[in-house]
Amino acid sequence: xxxxxxxxxxxxxKKLAKDVYSMWLAVGSxxxxxxxxxxxxxxxxxxxxxxxxxxxxxxxxREFRSIRVVYRVxxxxxxxxxxxxxxxxxxxxxxxxNGYTLKQEGxxxxxxxxxxxxxxxxxxxxxxxxxxIVLGYKDSQTFLASELEDYGNVYIAxxxxxxxxxxxxxxxxxxxxxxxxxxxxxxxxxxxxxxKDFSVEKSIECEISLxxxxxxxxxxxxxxxxKSKDVDAHTHVNNKRICKDGPVFNALEVxx
Amino acid sequence: xxxxxxxxxxxxxxxxxVASGTFGSGAEYGELIDLNRLGAVVTKGVANIPxxxxxTPRIAETCSGMLNAIGLQNPGVDVFIKRDIxxxxxxxxxxxxxxxxxxxxxxxxxVERLGDTDVDMLEIxxxxxxxxxxxxxxxxxxxxxxxxxxxxxAKAKQPVIMKLSPNVTDITETARAAEAGGADxxxxxxxxxxxxxxxxxxxxxxxxxxxxxxxxxxxxIAVRMVYQVANAVNLPIIGxxxxxxxxxxxEFILAGATMVAVGTANFVNPYTTIEVxxxxxxxxxxxxxxxxxxxxxxxx
Numbered sequence: 001x002x003x004x005x006x007x008x009x010x011x012x013x014k015k016l017a018k019d020v021y022s023m024w025l026a027v028g029s030x031x032x033x034x035x036x037x038x039x040x041x042x043x044x045x046x047x048x049x050x051x052x053x054x055x056x057x058x059x060x061x062r063e064f065r066s067i068r069v070v071y072r073v074x075x076x077x078x079x080x081x082x083x084x085x086x087x088x089x090x091x092x093x094x095x096x097x098n099g100y101t102l103k104q105e106g107x108x109x110x111x112x113x114x115x116x117x118x119x120x121x122x123x124x125x126x127x128x129x130x131x132x133i134v135l136g137y138k139d140s141q142t143f144l145a146s147e148l149e150d151y152g153n154v155y156i157a158x159x160x161x162x163x164x165x166x167x168x169x170x171x172x173x174x175x176x177x178x179x180x181x182x183x184x185x186x187x188x189x190x191x192x193x194x195x196k197d198f199s200v201e202k203s204i205e206c207e208i209s210l211x212x213x214x215x216x217x218x219x220x221x222x223x224x225x226x227k228s229k230d231v232d233a234h235t236h237v238n239n240k241r242i243c244k245d246g247p248v249f250n251a252l253e254v255x256x
Numbered sequence: 257x258x259x260x261x262x263x264x265x266x267x268x269x270x271x272x273x274v275a276s277g278t279f280g281s282g283a284e285y286g287e288l289i290d291l292n293r294l295g296a297v298v299t300k301g302v303a304n305i306p307x308x309x310x311x312t313p314r315i316a317e318t319c320s321g322m323l324n325a326i327g328l329q330n331p332g333v334d335v336f337i338k339r340d341i342x343x344x345x346x347x348x349x350x351x352x353x354x355x356x357x358x359x360x361x362x363x364x365x366x367v368e369r370l371g372d373t374d375v376d377m378l379e380i381x382x383x384x385x386x387x388x389x390x391x392x393x394x395x396x397x398x399x400x401x402x403x404x405x406x407x408x409x410a411k412a413k414q415p416v417i418m419k420l421s422p423n424v425t426d427i428t429e430t431a432r433a434a435e436a437g438g439a440d441x442x443x444x445x446x447x448x449x450x451x452x453x454x455x456x457x458x459x460x461x462x463x464x465x466x467x468x469x470x471x472x473x474x475x476x477i478a479v480r481m482v483y484q485v486a487n488a489v490n491l492p493i494i495g496x497x498x499x500x501x502x503x504x505x506x507e508f509i510l511a512g513a514t515m516v517a518v519g520t521a522n523f524v525n526p527y528t529t530i531e532v533x534x535x536x537x538x539x540x541x542x543x544x545x546x547x548x549x550x551x552x553x554x555x556x
Binding site: 002003005043047048049050051052077093212213214215216217218219220221222223224225226234235236237238239244 | 277278279280284285287288300306307308309312313314315316317319320321322324326329330331332335471472520522523524525526527
């Protein structure tokens with residue numbers, strides 16, 4: 001598989017919720033190889049902002065060779081992306097990192113919170129088994145939930161209780177008595193910690209996707225490391241590189 | 257047209273290399289660019305034993321720059337010799353190994369271990385702002401720069417480049433000290449110590465609190481320091497600090513650098529080194545320069 005950096009065209013951009021945007025990019029051959037759980041680096045058109053923003057792949061359209069990203073505006077870089085209009089150009093590099101390992105038999109449990117939800121869409125599309133999808137939001141702005149309903153049973157948890165279970169994803173999992181043969185997760189670290197504990201308690205195989213500030217995005221700069229149980233291949237010091245060795249890890253592999 | 261340069265008897269096919277720590281040992285960038293094109297690869301710092309580095313977050317973006325506090329995470333010299341040197345030997349480029357340490361004995365041990373290997377030069381990092389011991393502690397005092405340079409030169413089998421810190425009042429003092437200690441060349445500048453505060457979380461953007469500032473924002477400081485050092489010592493200089501285009505590289509060469517290194521720009525555009533190599537040739541053609549030596553340090 002090869003990583004490419006190229007300037008691509010924005011096909012379509014739409015606001016999904018407060019500060020959350022969906023953007024389709026015509027990425028050519030990058031779309032041929034992209035897998036669920038991988039990410040792309042998007043570069044600013046403002047040369048005073050040097051570093052790419054790593055953003056997970058939400059959907060891949062191989063026929064139209066496009067990749068969809070759904071991202072949250074958290075600073076000046078993502079704010080700039082949110083103003084990109086169809087036909088405008090932006091530089092991207094990808095596909096980066098390792099995606100989820102798909103287990104096509106048994107029952108899958110997809111657990112995601114907030115801006116960890118987008119990669120669940122391409123994952124759900126590619127998982128050919130029974131799926132329960134648990135989504136955690138702050139409030140009633142439940143972006144992507146209706147799209148995910150096409151691929152599995154969606155359960156929602158909201159912090160303010162406006163939709164679904166009041167509380168977090170673990171409250172929803174318990175309320176509905178959900179279990180699985182494999183768990184796939186992406187979201188904030190406290191949520192991932194709870195999902196990992198649940199998977200250990202129930203002896204369910206579990207993969208989680210991590211996030212950290214990145215510079216190069218390809219494993220050279222060692223900015224985005226996480227603590228790993230085993231010695232890592234690069235430095236032999238229990239520091240795995242999220243961009244290169246991850247962002248998806250077996251939950252038992254990493255310390256959260 | 258000649259773009260070959262020679263430093264301490266080592267010939268480089270062109271004057272372009274990479275700044276230590278921005279390029280690993282080349283394996284990752286080798287998937288994107290042809291490493292055979294580079295004059296040399298300067299590796300990430302390697303110590304006598306593995307170092308785990310600092311806690312995260314290790315980087316933060318700044319206006320036209322970035323702060324890093326990686327903390328010299330490295331696998332130690334044994335893994336480096338077994339894995340990284342054979343990898344780099346596959347390519348037609350020179351190998352410059354950046355060496356870090358906490359004590360003089362650490363540096364000397366690594367330098368001695370590298371003595372029997374097939375690397376071309378050593379670059380001694382006495383200027384890392386992100387580690388508590390070693391690093392910059394050696395690089396800010398002229399007397400300790402001279403002492404460590406001497407200690408390393410006494411054991412080194414390859415030519416020695418001392419990498420200078422810009423976090424000093426007068427960089428010509430540490431440059432002269434390195435020269436007095438027997439250095440074969442100098443590289444400058446390392447990063448400038450900086451800080452960023454996350455006002456929403458009301459804490460430091462980096463877990464290490466401070467980090468090294470790099471990127472285009474520091475280039476004028478780097479060019480000034482290369483100019484000062486070039487006019488203060490009689491040693492070849494590898495210039496770096498914010499280079500992202502051939503025009504930037506030419507500024508350093510005109511100021512007195514024999515070679516230039518691309519650092520942070522590798523993160524912005526992985527093809528930067530190649531564009532700089534090609535761009536230097538374009539510049540030479542445009543200005544009818546037959547030999548790159550005829551423009552090194554000509555702006556006085």
